[in-house]
Ligand SMILES: O=C(O)[C@@H](O)C(=O)COP(=O)(O)O
């Protein structure tokens with residue numbers, strides 16, 4: 001895809017996510033990798049109103065090359081790209097159920113969302129809960145950078161989901177599935193639900209990679 005098409009795609013997905021309630025106010029940010037850096041939504045910009053021409057273009061070290069001032073989470077997106085060579089898009093949202101889950105105590109940080117459904121296992125996989133740091137704090141980038149090679153899905157504590165995909169289509173699909181499963185986790189909180197077993201999860205991964 002050309003840079004112009006990627007800019008249009010970011011704007012279209014931002015609008016779609018915002019209109020379907022995955023974002024409110026100016027929360028969330030979207031990026032795509034470029035050969036020499038990335039395109040990322042500007043800071044304080046509603047995902048529902050992204051002007052393709054004003055999207056920020058930053059270098060691999062985070063310096064602004066073109067466009068408006070970038071999202072304060074640019075370093076977080078770069079941390080994902082640095083560790084995940086095959087991924088070219090990252091999405092961060094404040095979608096309600098994932099944020100609610102990110103505030104819960106006593107969760108397993110290495111597997112914060114249980115494998116309730118096959119689709120979740122295939123599209124999301126294990127989710128890491130990163131410790132709390134204020135938005136825009138470089139320590140969050142370090143914490144995520146350390147585990148990003150093993151996790152495409154991260155839940156930032158007391159904040160929200162972050163998801164990396166090979167394309168923007170797959171990053172958006174993944175973060176939507178993460179939100180849907182966070183909703184199921186909360187719906188089933190007081191029920192006797194069963195998760196898929198490790199063997200069932202492994203079987204699904206083998207089927208989807210063949
Ligand atoms: O929670 C925050 O402040 C950021 O993570 C966020 O979602 C929006 O920040 P900008 O992308 O800088 O607008």
Ligand SMILES: [Zn+2]
Pocket residue numbers: 027028092093094135159160
């Ligand atoms: Zn945020």
